[in-house]
Amino acid sequence: MTFAESIRICFNKYADFNGRASRSEFWWFALFTFLVSAALNIINRSGTLSGLFSLATLIPSLAVGARRLHDTNRSGWLQLLWFIPIIGWIFLLIWDVQDSDKEANRFDTAA
Template sequence: MSPLDWAFLPLQRYFDFAGRSPRSEYWWFYLLVSILSMACGWIDLAVDPTAVVGVASLLVSLATIIPLLAVSVRRLHDRNRSGWNLLKPPAPGIVMAILAAFGPFGLFVGTIIFVGTCLWLVVLLCLPGTSGPNHYGEHPYGLQYYAT
């Protein structure tokens, strides 16, 4: 498959939270969404420089949030992890807000926890998937891969 095929595949699997997605599908789609978001930001800035959120950016965000969540869940499934792991980075944000009440040290500790969980999630999304079938289905390429 070409990079464009990988980038548009999550749009074809819009509400599909089951199964597995390889790294190429996730990262090419992430790149597509990032480019679309930047382009819409520039368009919104050209149309109305005083707007906080532009119409084009809002429409792209609303159109891509579900497929981005779905491909993220499928990517975690490829690592044999539950999609609920996507909720781990926001949870420390709540802890950070509570710890901020205890002053700057609490805010610092909460920030470290938040950044750590975000990095953990990025590492999970970057690692290769499990070889062969796992709890969430067959290998997305349909082949037996053995990670070295």
């Protein structure tokens, strides 16, 4: 999956918390949000534009994160571990870089 495809898919599935997201889809979208936020911070030092962008991409970021966890056969609710400093972050980063569950799992969408 390319950078542009990932961004398009994440915005097309703006609030879709069902299904699965590949590792590349998740990480390309994370890179996109980071780069745009950094660029907006440089353009507008007050952080207003970056804050508005972060607010606009909050739902798609949570959705792709949930779909990524589904791809590793874990519940999207585990994203709440972001609120546990260091230990929660380590677990989520390990799970996000983990290979996809190749077999069908409980989060596959019905055809």
